[in-house]
Amino acid sequence: MTIKFFLAFGWFFISQTVQAQHVSAYFEKIRYNTATLTAFMAQMPKGGDLHHHYSGSVYAETYLDHVIGRNFFINRTTGEIASPDKSLNEPWATAATLKAEGLLEIYKQKLLAQWSVKDFNPVNSPSDRQFFDAFGKFGSAVAPTFNQGLIELKKRAIEENVSYIESMLTTIPSIIETADLNQYNQLLHESQTARDEQKTMQLLDTLYQAIMGRDIKRYSQRFNDSLITVYHKSLKLDDDRFAIRFQNFVIRSKDPVDLFKSLLLSCESDRNSDLIVGVNIVAPENGETSMADYWLHMMMFRYCHGKYPDLNFALHAGELVLGMVKPEELTWHINAAVHIGGARRIGHGVAIAYEKNVYDLLRYMSRNKIAVELNLSSNEFILNVKDDRHPIMLYKAFGVPITISSDDAGVLRTSLTEQYVLLAKRYKDISYADIKQFVYNSIRYSFISELPVKQRVLKDLDERFRIFEASILRVGKSGKSVSR
Ligand SMILES: [Zn+2]
Numbered sequence: 001m002t003i004k005f006f007l008a009f010g011w012f013f014i015s016q017t018v019q020a021q022h023v024s025a026y027f028e029k030i031r032y033n034t035a036t037l038t039a040f041m042a043q044m045p046k047g048g049d050l051h052h053h054y055s056g057s058v059y060a061e062t063y064l065d066h067v068i069g070r071n072f073f074i075n076r077t078t079g080e081i082a083s084p085d086k087s088l089n090e091p092w093a094t095a096a097t098l099k100a101e102g103l104l105e106i107y108k109q110k111l112l113a114q115w116s117v118k119d120f121n122p123v124n125s126p127s128d129r130q131f132f133d134a135f136g137k138f139g140s141a142v143a144p145t146f147n148q149g150l151i152e153l154k155k156r157a158i159e160e161n162v163s164y165i166e167s168m169l170t171t172i173p174s175i176i177e178t179a180d181l182n183q184y185n186q187l188l189h190e191s192q193t194a195r196d197e198q199k200t201m202q203l204l205d206t207l208y209q210a211i212m213g214r215d216i217k218r219y220s221q222r223f224n225d226s227l228i229t230v231y232h233k234s235l236k237l238d239d240d241r242f243a244i245r246f247q248n249f250v251i252r253s254k255d256p257v258d259l260f261k262s263l264l265l266s267c268e269s270d271r272n273s274d275l276i277v278g279v280n281i282v283a284p285e286n287g288e289t290s291m292a293d294y295w296l297h298m299m300m301f302r303y304c305h306g307k308y309p310d311l312n313f314a315l316h317a318g319e320l321v322l323g324m325v326k327p328e329e330l331t332w333h334i335n336a337a338v339h340i341g342g343a344r345r346i347g348h349g350v351a352i353a354y355e356k357n358v359y360d361l362l363r364y365m366s367r368n369k370i371a372v373e374l375n376l377s378s379n380e381f382i383l384n385v386k387d388d389r390h391p392i393m394l395y396k397a398f399g400v401p402i403t404i405s406s407d408d409a410g411v412l413r414t415s416l417t418e419q420y421v422l423l424a425k426r427y428k429d430i431s432y433a434d435i436k437q438f439v440y441n442s443i444r445y446s447f448i449s450e451l452p453v454k455q456r457v458l459k460d461l462d463e464r465f466r467i468f469e470a471s472i473l474r475v476g477k478s479g480k481s482v483s484r
Pocket residue numbers: 051053316347407
């Protein structure tokens with residue numbers, strides 16, 4: 001190595017730093033001008049979107065095209081949809097009939113309003129119900145449109161300068177029968193009421209032995225081979241500038257035995273595929289069963305952690321707010337996800353300020369690099385939490401790794417770009433350097449298991465920032481009139 005090399009390298013490093021400083025100065029100048037800030041954030045590399053529900057991320061128009069193209073039935077009264085191969089009478093009518101009557105456009109607008117927050121009117125329905133109900137309403141159009149949806153998401157990501165998505169695609173279908181094990185629902189509930197860890201683990205172990213003998217491996221492998229691998233390959237989702245990986249998930253509202261079966265399918269599938277990188281738990285956290293069985297669910301994840309120690313769990317936890325549940329219920333979900341469920345990342349974590357021993361928990365998350373996935377639009381719409389009621393500054397103060405994600409950009413009619421705009425506008429103490437850190441966190445704390453893929457995405461992110469910052473430098477020189 002020569003002095004020349006060091007001089008060249010040193011010059012490169014200094015010029016990069018100076019460039020970042022200029023960008024930072026420009027960013028501070030435009031921070032409160034929404035349009036100018038949007039232009040900045042749209043161009044800025046955003047790394048990965050780690051909290052991403054597939055079906056809620058596809059825009060409703062895609063489902064609507066499918067429904068009309070396939071001539072689905074639409075219920076004139078409720079707006080429900082039904083497959084065209086059914087034979088249904090009034091108030092059901094096919095899309096073609098509605099078109100012939102000149103009513104299709106009206107129904108399209110009605111469906112878009114039911115399947116997303118478009119034209120939402122809080123007088124008609126509470127925002128959390130509007131949000132969660134949407135998924136059931138477009139549900140039958142989700143699986144048949146995986147092709148279009150995945151391509152749509154990749155295209156949108158590229159347009160937004162997003163290089164990685166970690167998406168919760170679908171639950172794993174199976175016809176594994178467990179009705180004969182239903183007595184365990186009662187037994188598990190009893191051991192939960194007693195908070196008897198040992199008994200709960202014993203019961204789960206017995207269930208594990210019983211369920212694993214029922215084709216869990218075959219169904220999980222079939223899911224990997226026939227769905228995940230097929231779509232990933234045939235749609236060429238990965239390329240030099242983009243990668244997508246998936247998380248399996250279970251649904252909180254299920255009965256314990258059913259949920260545990262689903263969790264075993266998820267873990268088994270994750271273990272056998274590099275394309276599946278984590279397991280999650282979804283559905284409204286404040287639902288009756290979700291709340292009643294929360295501890296049990298965390299124990300199930302703990303049990304699976306013992307069986308599958310290499311798997312990563314990202315758990316929705318603390319997507320709650322005062323007034324939604326009893327105050328004491330706000331004090332333990334994130335603690336339990338971290339300390340019992342073994343979460344490597346926390347989804348939302350909005351209720352952190354109410355957690356018992358909150359400072360210890362924050363220190364623990366910081367020390368153990370347990371990242372938090374923050375979803376600003378989602379928290380604002382569903383929980384009515386924004387500005388300084390949102391705990392982002394609390395996480396930051398304790399050095400918990402922060403990532404910014406979109407949750408359900410389709411249902412929420414938003415984008416990852418908008419999340420960064422909100423971040424910059426609402427939190428003046430979050431600097432450009434912080435934001436850049438959050439972007440890098442979204443790759444560092446991703447669950448990508450193949451090291452070369454992670455390294456490629458990180459290296460590519462360096463290059464994207466180099467190009468972005470150089471472009472902002474040119475704007476900064478020419479655009480004097482961009483402040484508020
Ligand atoms: Zn979510």
